[in-house]
Amino acid sequence: MSDNTTFMQADGVESLIDVMAGKIWTLINDKEISDPLMVGIRTGGVWLAERLHQELGLRDPLGTLDISFYRDDFTRIGMNPEVHPSDLPIPVDDRHIILVDDVLHTGRTIRAALNEIFDYGRPASITLATLVDRSGRELPIQPDVTGLHPSLDPDQHITLIGPDPLGLILGAKTNRTSRGDEQDKDA
Amino acid sequence: MSLSNKALQLDDEQRLLHFLTIDGLDRSILTEILDTAEGFTGVSERTIKKVPLCRGKVVANLFFENSTRTRTTFELAAKRLSADVLNLNISASATSKGETLLDTLRNLEAMHVDMFIVRHATSGAAHFIAQHADPGVGVINAGDGRHAHPTQAMLDMFTIRRHKGEFVGLRVAIVGDILHSRVARSQILALNTLGVSEVRVVAPQTLLPSDARSLGVHVYHDFDEGIRDVDVIIMLRLQKERMQGALLPSEHEYFSLYGLTERRLAMAKPDAIVMHPGPINRGVEMDSKVADGSKSVILQQVSYGIAIRMAIISMVIGTQNLRTQEVAV
Numbered sequence: 217m218s219d220n221t222t223f224m225q226a227d228g229v230e231s232l233i234d235v236m237a238g239k240i241w242t243l244i245n246d247k248e249i250s251d252p253l254m255v256g257i258r259t260g261g262v263w264l265a266e267r268l269h270q271e272l273g274l275r276d277p278l279g280t281l282d283i284s285f286y287r288d289d290f291t292r293i294g295m296n297p298e299v300h301p302s303d304l305p306i307p308v309d310d311r312h313i314i315l316v317d318d319v320l321h322t323g324r325t326i327r328a329a330l331n332e333i334f335d336y337g338r339p340a341s342i343t344l345a346t347l348v349d350r351s352g353r354e355l356p357i358q359p360d361v362t363g364l365h366p367s368l369d370p371d372q373h374i375t376l377i378g379p380d381p382l383g384l385i386l387g388a389k390t391n392r393t394s395r396g397d398e399q400d401k402d403a
Numbered sequence: 404m405s406l407s408n409k410a411l412q413l414d415d416e417q418r419l420l421h422f423l424t425i426d427g428l429d430r431s432i433l434t435e436i437l438d439t440a441e442g443f444t445g446v447s448e449r450t451i452k453k454v455p456l457c458r459g460k461v462v463a464n465l466f467f468e469n470s471t472r473t474r475t476t477f478e479l480a481a482k483r484l485s486a487d488v489l490n491l492n493i494s495a496s497a498t499s500k501g502e503t504l505l506d507t508l509r510n511l512e513a514m515h516v517d518m519f520i521v522r523h524a525t526s527g528a529a530h531f532i533a534q535h536a537d538p539g540v541g542v543i544n545a546g547d548g549r550h551a552h553p554t555q556a557m558l559d560m561f562t563i564r565r566h567k568g569e570f571v572g573l574r575v576a577i578v579g580d581i582l583h584s585r586v587a588r589s590q591i592l593a594l595n596t597l598g599v600s601e602v603r604v605v606a607p608q609t610l611l612p613s614d615a616r617s618l619g620v621h622v623y624h625d626f627d628e629g630i631r632d633v634d635v636i637i638m639l640r641l642q643k644e645r646m647q648g649a650l651l652p653s654e655h656e657y658f659s660l661y662g663l664t665e666r667r668l669a670m671a672k673p674d675a676i677v678m679h680p681g682p683i684n685r686g687v688e689m690d691s692k693v694a695d696g697s698k699s700v701i702l703q704q705v706s707y708g709i710a711i712r713m714a715i716i717s718m719v720i721g722t723q724n725l726r727t728q729e730v731a732v
Binding site: 294335 | 454456717
């Protein structure tokens with residue numbers, strides 16, 4: 217943990233969120249979507265979604281997903297000791313969903329989130345917004361809206377810290393099989 | 404005993420390998436079970452009441468003793484985790500043809516069962532199976548003799564936490580047949596581990612174990628005294644099937660001394676909750692007006708039982724998965 221370095225400070229992250237809000241606004245207008253439903257993925261995606269939800273002035277309350285029960289590496293890492301209930305307060309059937317996460321890396325988190333959403337119902341569409349779109353994809357998943365495309369080495373690890381102030385930090389990959397470390401959600 | 408319980412139930416990093424008894428488990432692991440169950444509570448309210456966590460795993464319900472509620476909630480919990488479930492009604496199966504417990508176990512392991520959920524009339528049966536099961540196979544105790552019923556105790560703790568928030572400061576009365584109750588033993592251990600202020604047991608002398616006070620409880624024989632100012636009342640079922648000889652004068656007299664009525668309930672705190680592990684003997688342990696009244700959380704206990712069992716099954720299967728990888732490496 218000691219060799220983490222700051223990649224971007226709060227004001228930089230906040231201005232990226234402003235840019236993302238603008239892009240989402242344009243996108244939903246282009247697609248003629250009214251009243252989208254925003255869903256954030258724990259933990260960083262929820263911090264981000266809270267700000268986007270407020271900036272866009274969305275009508276329905278924000279949903280949150282904890283994808284712990286949908287991870288594809290449960291058999292390799294065991295139960296996440298800090299799981300929270302997912303909370304989708306509004307039925308997702310026939311709704312246009314904006315799914316928000318902090319870092320898009322392998323795409324496995326988004327795969328899990330899509331599966332979980334479909335266990336709640338059948339949305340009309342899902343749009344993906346991520347703060348960071350980094351290299352290392354292992355699944356055919358791409359964001360519709362993104363704030364940043366950093367160029368990173370495969371062994372570098374970028375994390376959103378928060379919730380207040382927000383910041384992006386860069387570090388070496390942690391050993392994910394060891395209990396107690398924060399689990400790398402997207403590796 | 405408690406060291407070996409700990410060694411059998413937890414791996415080096417304090418993860419659950421088996422769940423056999425509350426004895427030997429500390430506050431942090433009990434809290435982790437409660438927190439994990441919290442995450443599962445929403446699953447029952449969805450369109451698709453399932454998560455894919457244990458897909459491809461096989462869970463065998465090994466019930467050597469009759470049960471409806473416990474077996475069905477375990478079955479539902481395993482199915483909501485997407486596991487496949489085998490229900491083995493052993494009393495009607497091979498053991499009556501002379502097969503030993505170990506032979507039954509080995510045969511099921513040969514079918515690549517990943518978990519055994521065991522209920523048995525003999526104390527220590529689940530321990531025995533856990534000691535002999537292959538690495539990678541988890542065992543959960545669903546009630547053994549008079550010894551323990553730890554998942555029932557955990558769903559009771561979950562119900563209490565949901566209603567009362569914190570354990571610290573709570574006064575809890577457990578009322579009735581303590582002597583024959585594996586539920587009471589597990590509850591007392593769990594309540595004390597989680598740090599409630601006072602655990603009381605209320606029972607006639609004939610339905611108390613001789614070592615009752617050594618369990619860390621205050622003993623009351625007078626119900627009106629024992630219930631005064633408590634936050635939680637846990638009524639126990641009279642275990643008629645386990646009673647030998649004349650421990651009770653009559654059910655009618657038992658009710659007049661130890662039955663929970665609205666009049667008695669008024670002695671407890673105004674926001675007290677009433678619990679019962681089921682099945683209720685109405686008119687023996689409690690009046691129907693209390694069982695169906697506003698302070699009763701008995702049916703919530705059943706719903707929470709599914710979330711608690713999902714938590715314990717998934718934690719044990721997760722740890723056993725890691726164990727087999729370590730063996731493989």
